Amino acid sequence: GAGVSxxxxxxxxxxxxxxxLRCDPISGHTALYWYRQSLGQxxxxxxxxxxxxxxxxxxxxxxxxxxxxTGGSVSTLTIQRTQQEDSAVYLCASSRRGGETGELFFxxxxxxxxx
Amino acid sequence: xxxxxxxxxxxxxxxxxxxxxxxxxxxxxxxxxFWYVQYPNQGLQLLLKYTSxxxxxxxxxxxxxxxxxxETSFHLTKPSAHMSDAAEYFCAVSFQSGNTxxxxxxxxxxxxVKP
Numbered sequence: 001g002a003g004v005s006x007x008x009x010x011x012x013x014x015x016x017x018x019x020x021l022r023c024d025p026i027s028g029h030t031a032l033y034w035y036r037q038s039l040g041q042x043x044x045x046x047x048x049x050x051x052x053x054x055x056x057x058x059x060x061x062x063x064x065x066x067x068x069x070t071g072g073s074v075s076t077l078t079i080q081r082t083q084q085e086d087s088a089v090y091l092c093a094s095s096r097r098g099g100e101t102g103e104l105f106f107x108x109x110x111x112x113x114x115x
Numbered sequence: 116x117x118x119x120x121x122x123x124x125x126x127x128x129x130x131x132x133x134x135x136x137x138x139x140x141x142x143x144x145x146x147x148x149f150w151y152v153q154y155p156n157q158g159l160q161l162l163l164k165y166t167s168x169x170x171x172x173x174x175x176x177x178x179x180x181x182x183x184x185x186e187t188s189f190h191l192t193k194p195s196a197h198m199s200d201a202a203e204y205f206c207a208v209s210f211q212s213g214n215t216x217x218x219x220x221x222x223x224x225x226x227x228v229k230p
Contacts, residue, residue, distance in 0.1 A: 004158065033216055043205060043220035056217065091158065095216050104216050106151075106158030 002026075004107035006092050012113045013082055021077045021110045025094030032075050033095075033104060034067060038088035046090075049075065082114045117142050119208050121221035129229050134178075134193040136224050138206030141187065147209040148189040149218065150180055154202045162204075165189060176200070201228045 005024040013019050025032050034046040045059040049069040060066070064082075069075040079086055089111045093104035122137040140146055148165040163174025170182045176199075180191045189206060203225050207218040 031216055035220075042222045043207075043218075045217055045219070048217055093159075093216070103161045103164065104159070104218070106160070108156065108158045 004092055004094055004105055006090075006107035006110050008110055009108065010111045010113075012115065014115050015084060016081055018078065018080045019082055019112060021079075021090050021092075021112070023075045023077070023092030023094075023107060025073065025075070025092070026105055029094035029096055029105070030072065031095045031097065032069055033093045034075070034077050035091040035093065035106075036088045037091055037109065041088075043091070046077070079112075082112075084114050087112055087114045117146075117208070117210055117219060119206055119219050119221040121204075121206050121224050123224055124222060125225045125227065127227040127229060128196045130198055131195050134191070134196045134200065134226065136191040136204050136206075136226065138180075138189045138191065138221060139187055140189065140206075140208050142208065142210060144210060148180075148182060149207045149209075150174065150178070150189075150191050151205045151207060151220075152202050153205065153223075159205065162191070196226075196228045198228050198230065201226055 007022045030051045032049045036044045036046055047067045048056040064080045067077045089109040091106055091109045093106045095104050118141050120139045128134055150162040151159040152162050153159045162178050163172045165172050165182045173179045178193045180189050182189050203223050205223050206221040209218050
């Protein structure tokens with residue numbers, strides 16, 4: 001597609017349930033990032049994938065969060081046993097060659113609400 | 116710790132007036148600096164970036180920013196605001212050469228443009 005595609009755009013879940021958020025990056029972009037945007041914390045880096053290298057998971061807030069990227073393209077962010085503080089907009093971004101130019105292309109985000 | 120501070124969470128200007136959005140960073144090493152814009156219900160879009168070339172950087176939609184090392188600032192300006200400039204603006208920094216996609220964002224400034 002022309003841009004970064006994320007699904008679902010909105011997700012409402014109950015506390016304790018698991019959720020999966022999907023990101024389809026721009027074709028040809030080797031780097032993929034997940035960020036979280038919340039009222040109290042602003043925009044936070046979560047995880048970064050570059051090609052076949054081990055991902056940089058330094059931003060994941062707890063072990064309930066995990067992400068994978070299959071075939072160097074689509075990525076899934078999984079949150080297990082969701083908590084109310086996980087409510088946020090989860091943004092995916094992609095870029096060429098690890099973002100050396102600093103230009104990330106963001107999707108519209110997946111808004112997660114945990115009741 | 117490295118951080119980014121945007122002064123003023125909300126800025127209101129009249130159409131045609133000067134826009135000034137402030138950004139300061141803390142770092143002991145030269146950073147890469149960016150301004151992103153987020154229109155309602157859209158993903159973030161890169162406005163401009165500083166990567167150690169010219170200190171005055173011109174971006175899209177008539178915006179520009181000046182890197183001032185002595186003041187650790189990277190303020191965003193536009194001479195004449197348009198109604199279409201109403202959005203949320205994020206200043207961001209990266210301190211990692213080769214992976215400038217791992218960004219630290221400011222809290223954001225919402226720009227309101229009054230007719």
